[in-house]
Amino acid sequence: MTIDRRKFLLAAPALLAACSGRQLLSYNGPKVTSIMAFKQQRKMYLLHGNKALKSYPFQLGFTPVGHKQFEGDGKTPEGTYIIDRRNPNSSYHLSVGISYPNDRDRAFAEAHGKRPGGDIFIHGTPSDVLGKKDWTAGCIAVTNEEVEEIYAMVGDYTPVFVKA
Template sequence: MIRILKLLAAGVLVALVASCGAGKFKTYSGPPVTQIIVNKSARQMLFLSGNTIIKTYNVGLGNEPIGHKQFEGDGRTPEGLYYIDRRNPDSRYHLSLGISYPNPQDEANAAALGMRAGSDIFIHGQGPEGQALSKTRRDWTVGCIAVTDPEIEDIYAMVRDGTPIQINP
């Protein structure tokens, strides 16, 4: 009898542990996201299906939010046309979607300044670090686009690799 209770308790524990991570990955069955538009000055990110806006999010940006990213470490969020090119399910910022920065023009511009263009620009959640930083300032990343953890869970499910993202001043 005790052995059966121990096995039952172990089974319940395994089920609880397995269900803890399940909430991070959602499913999406709405219209396809065909384009993302970020308007930096408005701190808004729009998700479009064709010409229809299907979702809008308020965002945080790089800690130097004005101007196009010129080189690694400048704290700016890039501007221009890029693409979602990778996913990180183990991001220190909960979940993240990679943006195809730098493109060849970004690399050439940085090289002309004698600098590196940088890399690892993402749309991401907050995670513990971002939750602390976002309490004191809206623009807290080093160049990424930040949303809340529940929002990145939705975005991660909605957006497919290859989706264009237009980042405007």
């Protein structure tokens, strides 16, 4: 019996979560084909084609206006990315990684003699920041219950479109 690499990588987070004792939600509905996040409206949609399956309000980086350009600028990236990793043991309950920086982001930062930053996620919210507005270092934060749904519904390689 052989297990291809992609299936193993997609199953690994569930195995890790099982070992950690955390019970992850499962999802058997329509496939999430993309994520649209609108920063100004603070609204994120999980889509199947052009139909919204779920929507979530969210918090942003502590400097919410504008595209992330440099490490430490507190901005949330704008552009087209993919879900490229997941962390069942996140400090922020659960998290799914967004593929920032892309080649264009890296080139821009390097042209200015700076680093683009990274580690951008959709993640949950620790209790010490509940009710605060735009507190992340550039991530998209939802409630812990919401990130559990997102973690179950969204697969790796799902396109993420973040708009101003």
